[in-house]
Amino acid sequence: MATVLPFQGILYNPEMISDTGAVTTPPYDVISPDEQSAFYERHPNNIVRLILNQATDADSAEDNPHTRSAAFFRQWQEEGILKKDDQPALYVKAITYTHAGETITRYGVIARVGIEPFEKRIVLPHEKTFSKVRSERLQLLKATHCNYCPIFSLYPDEGEIFATLEGAVHNASPIVDFVDEQNHRHQLWRVTDPAIHHQITEALQPKRLFIADGHHRYETSLNFKKHLQATDPSFDDQHPANYVMMYLCSMSDPGLIILPAHRLLKAVSADALQQAIDASRTYFEIAEYPFTPADRKEVEQRFLADLSDGASRQAIGVYAHRAPVYYILSLKPGVMDDLFGDELDIALRSLDVTVLTRLIFMKVLGFDQQRLDNEKLIGYASTAEKAIDAINTDNYDVAFILNPTRIEQVQDIAQKGLVMPRKSTYFFPKVRSGLVMNGLKD
Known part of the structure; x- marks a missing residue:
């Protein structure tokens, strides 16, 4: 059964960062070199320095993109630029965008999800991954001990979970609200009500979760957990690395689109x-x-x-x-x-x-x-x-x-325990990096 829990997220401090749009980016794997440079220039605290730090000719084992990412992460927390919430929350995320001339809003919830090997059939992949990318992402995770970006996953839903999320934020003001460089509007709400937590956790518990975007990051989290089990004597069932941060979206959400x-x-x-x-x-x-x-x-x-x-x-x-x-x-x-x-x-x-x-x-x-x-x-x-x-x-x-591949094909293949060739789907829009982060230190 799926374990979906609230967590104490690490967010940009609005008292120090007034425009969240200036410090967030798309996921690392869709950022081109030119876009990487542009995000560097946009703001000195842009999340690109954490998820995709620039390489240099002088890089070494002691000073490289991953160690610099970890250094920025520590520094920004010490300076109060990043701040950990003082109570567990579920983070409801809405993105409003235009596609084929129609304005659409997609809802999802960012939560902490128990890491399960694929053979347990709780979290299901649908695509193959690149071994080199898995290795590179594992080095970053070892250096930083943090999920900077949520994995984009889907769950089957007849509408009850979707309605609960929408209702939980209907009359509330978002803690984040900005329009990005693609003219997509991002809104984020912090939900701290234990009753809502219980309702969402119970509703998602019997569901299978289908990875839409972030296969490399999920497999990396599995490997990171194995690494800690082998090297950290204090690692136990309560360690934060037993979980990974996910953005969970209903398969029936009208705002869910697959591009080729x-x-x-x-x-x-x-x-x-x-x-x-x-x-x-x-x-x-x-x-x-x-x-x-x-x-x-x-x-x-x-x-x-x-x-x-x-x-x-x-x-x-x-x-x-x-x-x-x-x-x-x-x-x-x-x-x-x-x-x-x-x-x-x-x-x-x-x-x-x-x-x-x-x-x-x-x-x-x-x-x-x-x-x-x-x-x-x-x-x-x-x-x-x-x-x-x-x-x-x-x-x-x-x-x-x-x-484009159809959502029914993704679900059918994942449920059968099969995998598509790499990059068979492009779920749109992507989930923004830097809205919420999940620390993995005990």
């Missing part, structure tokens, strides 16, 4: 891609959208519209560097069953991202697991426009444009 995670590849030559397109004709019906400089934008819009209209079928868009043509690859019936029916569950075979990874990347292009695990050669974009721009600006060689 389009793939961007480096080190794919024009000849190799053309050979792959030709080889793909065995498995796909291929529609071509050639363009000229004069009609490029018009053709691009038609290509994206046709790809989106075909979301009910398994279809993938392709666009390559210096190639004046877009492609839509539509899977022929029965291909995935014939090739992978004895190896992959039907839930996985039905995913566009599985078609891309197993059929196109591995079978057609010949990528091995090492190539797929190399984050220097593969990138991601949450919008087709960003993916196409990454090709036009020479940052990548080829983009594979996907339709």
Whole structure:
């Protein structure tokens, strides 16, 4: 059963930081180098110095991004910039944003959740992770002993928990209220009523929790707990590292949106891609959208519209560097069953991202697991426009444009104990880093 508890969060002190928007950021893994620098410049106490401290040529075992993060964390607490709440709370979070011309609000609650190994089927993943990222995040956690960012998780709900959270803050003033650089409004309420705590804890106890965003951080928390069990004689069942900070959102929340995670590849030559397109004709019906400089934008819009209209079928868009043509690859019936029916569950075979990874990347292009695990050669974009721009600006060689995974597919795969390929989903909007932190020292 899920253990969801209130905790004494560490927050920016409003007496010293009047604009929380100036010191918070998106999660570390979606911050580009340019954005990292911009957040550094925005405010001297911006959370980027903790979650993604800048590396230098002089870094050493004693002085590196992780040790500097820990030093800033201690300093900001000593100076009163960060302040720990004096009583346990649940932190209700609302984000209001515009999507497809509609204004939407999504609610969630930030709480402390008991860490459970995946095999216990209480907290469930749906994606694979990168080993290098897990290692890097573990070094940060060892240095800082703090969850700076909540893991984004989902729970099945018929609306009762959602209604309780919304009702708990309906007539209350938020302790945080700002609009970020994407024009998203963030509001945070501190709920200290033990009756509400009990109500939420009891309602979530029988639920399975599905990790939406933060698989690396959750696996890192599991490894950090094992590290302390092996090295700290005082570690026991009451130690704070038995828990991890999570943002919990209802699967039925109308503000929950999944965007696709389009793939961007480096080190794919024009000849190799053309050979792959030709080889793909065995498995796909291929529609071509050639363009000229004069009609490029018009053709691009038609290509994206046709790809989106075909979301009910398994279809993938392709666009390559210096190639004046877009492609839509539509899977022929029965291909995935014939090739992978004895190896992959039907839930996985039905995913566009599985078609891309197993059929196109591995079978057609010949990528091995090492190539797929190399984050220097593969990138991601949450919008087709960003993916196409990454090709036009020479940052990548080829983009594979996907339709979004559906929430029902995420739930089905997680409940079956299966995992999707890495970055199969992009839950939107992301959960802001720096609103609340969770200390892990005993």
